Amino acid sequence: MASMDPSEALDLIRRERANTGRALTPDPRLMYWPWGLTWLIGFGLSFLRYGPGGRTLVALPEWVPLFGLTALMIAAGLFTGLVGARSGRSVSGPTSRQGIWYGIAWSAGFTGLAVVFGRISEVLPEHLMGLLWGGGMVALVGALYMAGGAIWNERTMFTLGAWISAVNVVGVLLGPGWHALVASLAGGGGMLAAGLIGWMRLR
DSSP states (O other): OOOOOHHHHHHHHHHHHHHHHHHHSOOHHHHHHHHHHHHHHHHHHHHHHSOGGGOOSSOOOTHHHHHHHHHHHHHHHHHHHHHHHHHTTTOOTHHHHHHHHHHHHHHHHHHHHHHHHHHHGGGSOHHHHHHHHHHHHHHHHHHHHHHHHHHHTOHHHHHHHHHHHHHHHHHHHHOTTHHHHHIIIIIHHHHHHHHHHHHHHHO
16 A cells, blocks of 8 residues: 655545534534524514613514513524534533533523522613613623633634624613614624624535
């Protein structure tokens, strides 16, 4: 058997490593697009019902924005959880443990904020209560995406987290009503773009 040139061997190793990475990495569109649509629709409903200055742009029942966002979040969480679990079946060791711990961090973060915000909301006016919940939860998402990008050296995830953090600050400064619009269009749109960019880079 003829010996392989060292440069050809290195190219072969790089190709096989890239192929393995693609096989084990879930399709970014399946991971980001469900959440992008959730934010686009869920926060969009909130903007239409509770617009800037307390205006009602569309006369939706009061329960629709919260119920819609909650239902969409549950559906997106289940879908992306199944996609992630399916792609991670062949992964074990430290990488698998990192993924599990990262998922626990999401659950712990949202649970902690929900408990704190639940107590604080009792003394806040209604328009500020919505801003507290929306701004706080979006801030947590941005920070966790940046942390995930740092853990796995994933540029798209880190950039998305930085983008969400920045647009959240803008939305909070603009105030109630406007925050929901910013989270819907810029936040949800950023996730849709991240899914497309991640898919193109993966290819």
